Amino acid sequence: MPSLGRLHLITDTRPGCDPLAVLRAALPVARAELVVQVRVADDATDREAYELARRVVALCRPYGAACLVNDRLHVALAVDAAGGHVGADDLPVAAARHVLGTAAVLGVTAREPRGAAEAVAAGASYLGVGPCHATATKAGLPDPIGPPGVRAVAEAVDVPVIAIGGVTAARVPALRAAGAYGAAVVGALSQAVDPARATAELLGALAC
Numbered sequence: 001m002p003s004l005g006r007l008h009l010i011t012d013t014r015p016g017c018d019p020l021a022v023l024r025a026a027l028p029v030a031r032a033e034l035v036v037q038v039r040v041a042d043d044a045t046d047r048e049a050y051e052l053a054r055r056v057v058a059l060c061r062p063y064g065a066a067c068l069v070n071d072r073l074h075v076a077l078a079v080d081a082a083g084g085h086v087g088a089d090d091l092p093v094a095a096a097r098h099v100l101g102t103a104a105v106l107g108v109t110a111r112e113p114r115g116a117a118e119a120v121a122a123g124a125s126y127l128g129v130g131p132c133h134a135t136a137t138k139a140g141l142p143d144p145i146g147p148p149g150v151r152a153v154a155e156a157v158d159v160p161v162i163a164i165g166g167v168t169a170a171r172v173p174a175l176r177a178a179g180a181y182g183a184a185v186v187g188a189l190s191q192a193v194d195p196a197r198a199t200a201e202l203l204g205a206l207a208c
């Protein structure tokens with residue numbers, strides 16, 4: 001697997017959001033340190049997911065940034081994305097690896113060390129670990145695990161741990177100290193007044 005970017009931008013496709021505008025601001029700042037995960041609402045059509053992913057792949061390519069597709073691995077294959085991300089309600093990890101092939105990046109959601117180790121054994125390239133902090137972006141999540149929960153997972157696996165859930169630049173140092181390799185964000189970039197500046201702040205924190 002090529003080296004994984006540390007800042008994962010997950011597209012915010014809620015009404016009133018413009019994920020491509022945020023991406024256009026973030027890409028020149030983060031370049032190949034950016035991983036863009038195309039995540040659409042559950043009721044979005046495959047065609048809508050495909051059209052967004054196709055645009056994201058095209059925007060990322062000149063910067064060497066990777067595009068991953070959340071949940072819908074057939075869309076990842078259709079747009080020639082670098083890989084995908086799956087969680088508990090998606091394809092099992094081994095099946096996802098089978099679909100994507102050996103060279104693809106496969107992210108898997110994990111909350112605790114045992115599930116994390118099983119995901120790695122089944123083919124995960126990295127783990128999305130959280131929610132680390134409370135978030136308004138996704139409903140129905142379990143309680144936040146905080147930096148101690150991130151540490152427990154990071155100590156159990158030898159793949160990059162990407163912290164997710166309520167991540168801000170101010171919270172990155174504690175997550176890095178706990179063993180996180182990088183961070184995935186929705187609101188910290190999508191709700192930022194100046195997404196380019198917010199990208200620089202997150203990257204600066206992740207570099208320490």
Ligand SMILES: Cc1ncc(COP(=O)(O)OP(=O)(O)O)c(N)n1
Binds near residue numbers: 037109128129162
């Ligand atoms: C980097 C990263 N980590 C975790 C998730 C959550 O995935 P999942 O649990 O499958 O939930 P949905 O995002 O599909 O609602 C993620 N997407 N990215």
Ligand SMILES: Cc1ncsc1CCOP(=O)(O)O
Binds near residue numbers: 137164166185187188
């Ligand atoms: C998809 C997902 N899975 C766990 S937290 C989360 C959303 C993270 O969004 P934010 O960065 O705005 O807290």
Ligand SMILES: [Mg+2]
Binds near residue numbers: 071087
């Ligand atoms: Mg999912």
